[in-house]
Amino acid sequence: xxxxxxxxxxxxxxxxxxxxxxxxVIADRxxxxxxxxxxxxxxxxxxxxQVLDVLSAIRENFVIxxxxxxxxxxQENSEQTxxxxxxxxxxxxxxxxxxxxxxxxxPSAIGLIRTGDTMxxxxxxxxxx
Numbered sequence: 001x002x003x004x005x006x007x008x009x010x011x012x013x014x015x016x017x018x019x020x021x022x023x024x025v026i027a028d029r030x031x032x033x034x035x036x037x038x039x040x041x042x043x044x045x046x047x048x049x050q051v052l053d054v055l056s057a058i059r060e061n062f063v064i065x066x067x068x069x070x071x072x073x074x075q076e077n078s079e080q081t082x083x084x085x086x087x088x089x090x091x092x093x094x095x096x097x098x099x100x101x102x103x104x105x106x107p108s109a110i111g112l113i114r115t116g117d118t119m120x121x122x123x124x125x126x127x128x129x
Contacts, residue, residue: 006057010040014111015062023109024062024126026054028117037109043116051115051122052088058126064092065129070099073121081119 006012018024025031028051029043042049058064067089074082074096105125106112 005060008040008042011042011113014038014040014113015058018062018110018128020128021065022128023105024058024128025106025109025112025123026051026058026126027112027114027123028119029115030118031112031114031123032103034106034112036107038111039114040111041114043114046116046118048116050117051119051124052084054113054115055088055124055126062126063129064126066127067092067094068102068105068125068127069094069096070102070121070123071096072099076120085122 002012006015014024025037029046033039042054069085073085099121102123102125109125
């Protein structure tokens with residue numbers, strides 16, 4: 001029995017299949033469903049869990065080389081929220097791009113983890129190093 005780290009077997013399986021330069025999406029509760037991408041839905045209620053909860057858990061065993069986010073995140077959220085995300089992503093290069101461009105990257109992802117996050121444009125694509 002796993003006693004620490006990520007306990008969810010579907011997330012463990014998904015992460016173990018991500019290789020060099022593959023991508024993994026962490027999405028909010030309203031992110032569109034992509035039938036061609038394996039989705040692990042861990043949304044429980046509004047804001048549980050949040051995107052940053054998943055990012056924090058994943059960083060323990062996942063080498064992130066780059067993060068992509070929608071530039072609308074910067075426009076739609078407070079300075080405090082932007083600072084929280086910057087702290088959580090510290091040491092990882094981040095590219096902000098138009099949301100429409102961000103969504104074009106999604107179909108090539110190995111999988112998607114859907115959270116209960118209600119924050120505007122909190123979605124991120126993690127590219128493995």
